[in-house]
Amino acid sequence: MEEEKMQDDFRTYKERSYLNFTRRPLFHICILLMVSVLGAALFCIVALSKATTLSSELSELIDESPKPRTGHDYELFPCDPDTREWEYHNGKCYYFSLQKTNWMQARDDCAVRNSKLVVIDSMPEQNFLMTRTRNDRYWMGLTDRDTEGLWRWVDGSSYYSGFTYWKPGEPNNSGNEDCAHLWGSGEWNDVYCSYLCYYICEKPMPSGKQGKGT
Structure with a gap:
């Protein structure tokens, strides 16, 4: 009788140990997944912000760059297309x-x-x-x-x-x-x-x- 009880206790111990062993990796995996998702989201936010800044700077450069003048511009404004008040x-x-x-x-x-x-x-x-x-x-x-x-x-x-x-x-x-x-x-x-x-x-x-x- 004593021997059967010891076997039952040992079996219970093994089952608890197995459950604890399986739960810990799942918890760690969930943490890693959450960290990965947060990291990916942060990366996307930074990348989007950088792209917006670069796009704005590019637009400013395009606006500030000299516009090509065609012969038609000078026909309409021979005193210079940039000074159309003349x-x-x-x-x-x-x-x-x-x-x-x-x-x-x-x-x-x-x-x-x-x-x-x-x-x-x-x-x-x-x-x-x-x-x-x-x-x-x-x-x-x-x-x-x-x-x-x-x-x-x-x-x-x-x-x-x-x-x-x-x-x-x-x-x-x-x-x-x-x-x-x-x-x-x-x-x-x-x-x-x-x-x-x-x-x-x-x-x-x-x-x-x-x-x-x-």
Whole structure:
């Protein structure tokens, strides 16, 4: 009887030992699987974040890189596609301001744009400007501020042997009017230089693009 009890106890011990032996590896395997899943998820998150950053940097580089210019771009904007605020006419480029200012500031603003206040030297140029400035007032590069009655163009061109298009009765120097502008129908008028009106800047056609038609 004693011997049978010992055998039963031994059998129970073996079964418990077997269960403990089988449970431990399963627990370890579950832990390893969880760690692997967490590691894979973390890797995916890091990789996705890195890919998003690289994509954003690539997009910025593409946006900042110079865009290729086609011949069609220059046909539409011969004064340069990057400066579409300038209008082309007969070998020159013109900027028509959107804000009003006095004559001195207008002259300086044109200089900042590597240009000068417009110097009108022909009827075709006058006609072009008249169509763009009708019913508004625009400064031009003509003044007698230095010597009353001695009109000068800002580029040194000869005024007295060149083209003029004064309104009848002008210039009359009424009230110390020393600067000229286009007004109304586009005729020239003298007015005091602190008057506020729009202005026109002028510069030559960019190098290499001369000879295109209007």
